[in-house]
Amino acid sequence: MTTRHVPDDWTDLDTRAVDTIRVLAADAVQKVGNGHPGTAMSLAPLAYTLFQKVMRHDPADPHWPARDRFVLSCGHSSLTLYIQLYLAGYGLELDDLKALRTWGSLTPGHPEYHHTKGVEITTGPLGQGLASAVGMAMAARRERGLFDPETPEGASPFDHFVYVVASDGDIEEGVTSEASSIAGRQELGNLIVFYDHNEISIEDDTNIALSEDVAARYEAYGWHVQKVDGGENVVAILEAIEAAKAVTDKPSFIQVRTIIGYPAPNLMNTGKAHGAALGTDEIVEVKKILGFDPEQTFQVDDEVIAHTRKAVERGEAAKTAWQAEFDQWAADQGEHKALFDRLTARELPQGWTDALPSYPADPKGVATRKASGEVLSALAPVLPELWGGSADLAESNNTTMKGADSAGPKAAATKDWNATPYGRTLHFGIREHAMGAILTGIAMHGPTRPYGGTFLTFSDYMRGAVRLAAVMGAPVTYVWTHDSIGLGEDGPTHQPIEHMAALRAIPNLSMLRPADANETVFAWRAVLERQTVWKTGPVGLALTRQNVPTLEGTSYEGVTKGAYVLADFDADAAGDSSDNKVILMASGSEVQIAVETKALLAAEGINARVVSVPCLDWFEVQDADYIASVLPQDVQARVSVEAGVAQPWWRWLGSAGRPVSIEHYGASADYKTLYEKFGITSAAAVAAAKESL
Amino acid sequence: MTTRHVPDDWTDLDTRAVDTIRVLAADAVQKVGNGHPGTAMSLAPLAYTLFQKVMRHDPADPHWPARDRFVLSCGHSSLTLYIQLYLAGYGLELDDLKALRTWGSLTPGHPEYHHTKGVEITTGPLGQGLASAVGMAMAARRERGLFDPETPEGASPFDHFVYVVASDGDIEEGVTSEASSIAGRQELGNLIVFYDHNEISIEDDTNIALSEDVAARYEAYGWHVQKVDGGENVVAILEAIEAAKAVTDKPSFIQVRTIIGYPAPNLMNTGKAHGAALGTDEIVEVKKILGFDPEQTFQVDDEVIAHTRKAVERGEAAKTAWQAEFDQWAADQGEHKALFDRLTARELPQGWTDALPSYPADPKGVATRKASGEVLSALAPVLPELWGGSADLAESNNTTMKGADSAGPKAAATKDWNATPYGRTLHFGIREHAMGAILTGIAMHGPTRPYGGTFLTFSDYMRGAVRLAAVMGAPVTYVWTHDSIGLGEDGPTHQPIEHMAALRAIPNLSMLRPADANETVFAWRAVLERQTVWKTGPVGLALTRQNVPTLEGTSYEGVTKGAYVLADFDADAAGDSSDNKVILMASGSEVQIAVETKALLAAEGINARVVSVPCLDWFEVQDADYIASVLPQDVQARVSVEAGVAQPWWRWLGSAGRPVSIEHYGASADYKTLYEKFGITSAAAVAAAKESL
Known part of the structure; x- marks a missing residue:
């Protein structure tokens, strides 16, 4: 299962690069003292093959719309991605790998979008990456339909693939079961998922909790399913990818049997290789096995990095070739191009x-x-x-x-x-x-x-x-x-x-x-x-x-600010003073109750302002002046009305305020009865206002 | 698919009872104007067969520990259960069915545990019932092991089955995928799941969102899988149950193809039969087809209810037979019986x-x-x-x-x-x-x-x-x-x-x-x-x-009250007045910060009390005196310290209080750096205390 099998055009430098990945993964985790070395080691050939031999991508332009997407669903194996980004020339350097999992580094514990160039999506919570990749594949189709619906399949500048690497954890999570069923129904031929079947998770041998036939399950979802017996078998990986691409009406599932932590002599194939540093002794052994200097850390031969950084040139060439297609499309399809430009700028159309x-x-x-x-x-x-x-x-x-x-x-x-x-x-x-x-x-x-x-x-x-x-x-x-x-x-x-x-x-x-x-x-x-x-x-x-x-008085401006005065204090109310003023805050269907309450209070000589609160999140980031204009300091009598728990309202109620809320579960009946029985009423709001005054 | 096929001992009264179920379901939903008639109609033969022919249960004793459990995972079809409980004599009567989904009735929209006798578990949120049933089957095995480990399989008074009826929705939810994989791994031979495969959900034909081979998926999980072609085929249902029971090392999945809303001539097999009243015209047609008086509603023939209520006698007989086995076990296994009694009483052992x-x-x-x-x-x-x-x-x-x-x-x-x-x-x-x-x-x-x-x-x-x-x-x-x-x-x-x-x-x-x-x-x-x-x-x-x-000063009593004084105001502090007093509230790992903060404040002449808050939920239900003893009204300067959003603390902070909190996402670094960088420190708490004073 660990026999190397490489294609004819694979060089010794490629092999050395793959082994460099393993050594870097072990060294990086060892340096910081925590992290996940095992999968980064065993997935080295697959990840390298994808980034160096298979995917269409341009390290100089991580936002190239036609790039193949790479989703590392097992985000804990972030080194799998970081090392590829480093090798391919996305901007990460050796020092970044040395700074793994430390404050401010470009290499946090899990890959973070917006943070590290080349990371397509933040992953870590298991299952999310694979499930979101289904969305990416669906989006690719819809975008294709918006921008270039007529061109035959495979011939559009918008055609590309979504590649995913998923682990046992991703496979076990229900969210991937749901998403994979949808992907089957949707016949997403542009989605290729590798299942890193290493049979090890944190509790060691997955047999304790996983006995299903995962490949058969994916067949039941209607996927195209293949198996590769051994993570070192690059030939089989490449063949499987070709076969996957050829099946255009089914998503592809490629189950790759790997040995986690390979080739660590004592820790491979154990849970210990999953989520902890291997230890210096074991790393020395790994380096000896792979022909690296056991005294050195973070050893990268100049020829290796020169070799792998050719990805930049290849990316540029691919981008140039694509640009010609794209320009042709833009020239031919002005209207679609205009839409593409507007959407890419995230602009909304005039009017x-x-x-x-x-x-x-x-x-x-x-x-x-x-x-x-x-x-x-x-x-x-x-x-x-x-x-x-x-x-x-x-x-x-x-x-x-x-x-x-x-x-x-x-x-x-x-x-x-x-x-x-x-x-x-x-x-x-x-x-x-x-x-x-x-x-x-x-x-x-x-x-x-x-x-x-x-x-x-x-x-x-x-x-x-x-x-x-x-x-x-x-x-x-x-x-x-x-x-x-x-x-x-x-x-x-x-x-x-x-x-x-x-x-x-x-x-x-x-x-x-x-x-x-x-x-x-x-x-x-x-x-x-x-x-x-x-x-x-x-x-x-x-x-x-x-x-x-x-209602009367609602306002777009008000909504954008999160909360606003819907109905103000009556200016000409008798005996107007802060002693008889109360602010009624409410959201959604309870704003009508606040409006009713204002009228009821007026009849009792209490002067109320109704504040509609469509969005507390937006209100709390307004400037202090605006907040004080809506909730003036001198009116501490306040009532909130919302048919839910009061927890979010206390901040605005202060010490004197009173919520009208529901702190328990509901019941089965018509809604008018429920509002009455549970006291979400103007009568309750009136009582709360009096208590608050 | 709708041809009736019944066993030799099935009588016309049984058939009439099954048809009565359909009519009652249609009438009950029609009366209240909302609800789910379709599945209750099509599942009538299956549900009736389970409650009247298959399950070991005693309507007089819904808590009989050895009863077979019935879980209606598709809780929206609550009538499926309510009508069986009515027919079998669990205490529901026709008036209860007439009160469906109304305030205070025993027949709420979804079945509620603690509310209606014979309801084993509250269901409605899809997937939860089936997934919890896996837990029931696991519990049955563990309890068997605790109380009667030596008796051969099938011969213990604790042996019984868990039956589940699940819908397309249950099958689509990821939680059942997870739970079903576990059930396969666990070889739960005591679990029998019926998949009501009617190919209709709220968006009508499930083909729009479901193309997988569900039966094949369950085979991949390692389940024993059978198919029954037609919900009216009682013979096949019974045969499948026998076969399921005979396989003791696999959970059983029985896919039953039904026609939702059968035999409603216009609405069966449509999404409209799922979640809305059929309408009086359609119900008249149903009654005509089934030989009921179209002028009557809630028609139950006396012979029918007399026939179905024989379930009470059968239950009593089964219970009596079982009691002999149980008494023999109790006599033989005194120690296990003592454990059984203690656990059943939910008592903890002395000392x-x-x-x-x-x-x-x-x-x-x-x-x-x-x-x-x-x-x-x-x-x-x-x-x-x-x-x-x-x-x-x-x-x-x-x-x-x-x-x-x-x-x-x-x-x-x-x-x-x-x-x-x-x-x-x-x-x-x-x-x-x-x-x-x-x-x-x-x-x-x-x-x-x-x-x-x-x-x-x-x-x-x-x-x-x-x-x-x-x-x-x-x-x-x-x-x-x-x-x-x-x-x-x-x-x-x-x-x-x-x-x-x-x-x-x-x-x-x-x-x-x-x-x-x-x-x-x-x-x-x-x-x-x-x-x-x-x-x-x-x-x-x-x-x-x-x-x-x-820490010093922690207390069991304090924990049971949710919050308590861990370190009080210094009694002999210079210039002791409420003007220089502050209360520091904290939970978990931030209590140590509150303790440090108290010392820092003392050095600045500010007198602080530290309140440890292990459980806000328990604190808020204490009586007013206790709450005031911990958070006295005359000390309004208050600080909360918790490494999370402040939302739950505002209620206790009041207008003057200040939270030390984190209102944004974290980062990847060692934790000491993060506490410093994000300001969860005694310095921040000192500053907040001063602001609050």
Whole structure:
């Protein structure tokens, strides 16, 4: 299994380079005293082959749109990637490898997007990389459809592949099971996954927890499955890649049996080689076996680095050849080129907001999920970059743009959905976690703007993906409907209580809970404007199932600031002083309650201001003057009204304020009964206001 | 596919009963105006066969320990269960079915444990039921091992089966993929899953999002797989169950092809039959087809209910027969019987706390994860009901009891782990979500006490399961280690920032973050005492990777109250007044910083009290006097110190208080550098105290 088998054009320098990788991996972890050497050692031939022999990429231009993507799903093996970036000439140098896992280095514990050139996506939480790669492969197809739909397969300047290296951990995580099933359904021929089947994880031999036939499972998903028996068999790896590329209607799964930590004589094939330094004695043995000087560390022969840095020239040549194709395409397809330029700049088209609906004030009102659906349908012709769908709740989440085709092969079509490869309605099935990761992958891949919907409660299922999107600042939008007990009869398992708090707690995720139809329009507008800058991060829209009144006084400017005065203190109120003033803060469907409460309080001689709070995350970063203008220091009587736990509101309530909240689970009944029974009412808000005064 | 095929002993009354189910399901949803009729109609023969012909159960004693368990993983089809409970005589009556999904009824939207007799587990969030059923099957084996290890298979009074009905949604969710892989590895012959393969979900034909060969996937997991072509084929269903029972070393997967909504002439086999009332016209047609009076609603013939209620007699007879076996076992195995009684009462053994370690004050200290591991090993011989493991992080989470065997078949053994079917170390693989659901299933099944570990960050992956455990109040313990930036080099993807806030927000989940080794011991003690009452809910322990000093003054009583004075104001401080007093609140590894800060402030003439806050959830439910004794009203200068977002602390900080917190993601470096760079230091706490004064 460890016999080297290399192709005819493979040189001794290639072999030396591969062995250099192993030695660098062992040395780098040893130097800092912690990290993951084993997989970087055993994957050296595969990673080297991909970066030096297979992938189309240009180290000088890591953003080349037609580059093949590389996703290291097993992010803990970050050295697998860092060493390739170093060898290929992406800007990492030996000192960077020596600084592994230390403050400020370009080589943190796990690969971080925005931080190290050539890292396509932040990985580490297992499963996310592979699942997001499915999104990348889907994005590649959609972008192809937007920019160059007519050119035959394989002949477009936008055609390329997505390569993934995944570990046992990635394979075990449910998110990859979900995403791989979707990839099979989607017939993603541009996706090639290597499963590093080393049968070792942290608890050592995976047999203790893994007995399934993984390859058979991927066959069941409809993938093209191959096996390579031995990580040193470069010939078989290359043949498998060629075969994978030739199958254009199935994603490819290549199971490579490797020996973790190879060739460490005592530690290879053990859990100890996975996540700890090998120790100097063992590293000396490795160096002896590979013909390196056991006295030296970080030994890289000049000829080796000169050899591997030829990747820069090859990249330049490939880019030049591609540029000619691209220029030809640009000349032939002016309209597509204009779209490409606009999207690449993340610009919105002139006058796009003219398409947005607006709603007259109306006590009966509209559900905010419905308004959201109307926004999406209105924007469909204006913003072709906008696309998305639902985890099997399209009609409930109102995520389908009217008249849009579904994204998928013809074989996916049903009597309700017309599927075409370049379609824009996404169908995730009941797979929220994969949806989250796929949306991230779409955003990572290119300039389109993805969204995805489920019930707000089931944001829990996708939280791993949401967090990673937030870490990267990926501009994706979650359409989370049925955002409170207001969903009614489905009961406590479906009613969000803690979710607004739990999601607001995530740094760099913006949670919007619009009060009515117009605030929903403003929310979408604000999100799309904001996401013209990539790093601004994901956004969650929390939307009602039930109708809410369309209110007077809502404002786009106000929404962009996160909170604003919807209805101010009555200027001419009798006995106006800070002693009888109270501020009523509310979000979403509870803003109407704050409005009612203001009127009730006025009747009792209490002067109230209603502050609509669509986004606490945006409010808290406003300047102090603005915050004080909305929540003046001299009015300490404050009430928050939100049908969820109060945790996020205390900061703004202060010592005197009182929340109207729900601190327990919901129940199954019609929503009006629930609001009454659980005390999310204007009567409760009046009582809280009096207590606060 | 809809041809009826029934066994010889099946009577016309049985057929009428099955058709009664369909009519009741349609009527109940129609009456309330919302709900899920379609699956309840098409699963009528299967559900009826299980409850009336197959399962060993006693409607008079829903807690009979040897009953077969029934898990309706597709909880939205709650009528499937409610109608069986009604027919079999569990206490539901026709009026309860008429009250479907209304306030206070016994028939809420989704089946709720603790609420409706005969409901084994709350379901609704898809995938959780099937995944928890894997835990039930594992628990059945462990309990068997604790109470009756010697009796041959099938001959023990504790032997029984776990039946599951799962839908397309359950099958698509990643959590079932994870759990099903574990079930295969564990060779759970006592688990029988029916996959209701109706090819319809909310977005109609599942072909739009599901093309995999599900049966082949389950074969790849190592399950025994069978297919039944048609939900009306009772003969085939019965044969498949017999075959499933006969295979004792594999879980069974029985794929039943049904037509959702059968026999509704216009709506069957459509998404519309899934989640909405059929409409009166369609229901009239159904009644005509089935020979019911189209003018009547909720029509149940007297002979039908008399026939089905014979389940009570059969249950009594089965129970009586079993009781003889049980009494014989009790007589033969006094020691096991004593254990059975103690565990069933959820009592802890006399003097069990004597086994707990305690630690001398020590500035170098111990990591709290290590102390937790020592608690577990110390309790191993005293509490056989305690068992658990990790999602492939055993050594990092310190979740393995010294000398304990692993739970699993011989075939799962590796050189590091000795697996036996009655072992107590659990190996979940890298499958956090399934771990969560399995732990819940273990707690639902019987009286053992399960725990499971991963990194705190990856609580995100298991959040769906954690929430459902909290909804039910299930007594499980999560060992979440590496609880802050203190984990160091693994960087932002692995460093919890928002997790304490996000988990504290979940109602009925207690989050403990002990300050040192002794508080860790007290935390485990408090949790085990607390969970002598079932409904008290799950607990998460947030534990450090890094060493923390073992402090003076920690207290068991204090831990049980959630927060307590660790080091009080200096009584003899010069110029003692509320003007120079500040309260320093901290949790976990930051309590040491609060202690340092007190000394620094004293040197500046500021008198500080240190409050250790191991559990905000427990503190906030203390009486007002206790809360005021810890946080006196006249000291409004307050500082919180926690290496995470401040959100949960504002309630206790009030208007004058200041948090020392981290509101952004972490970084990859050694932990001491990170604490310095991110300002989680006594210097920052001193500055915050001054600002607060």
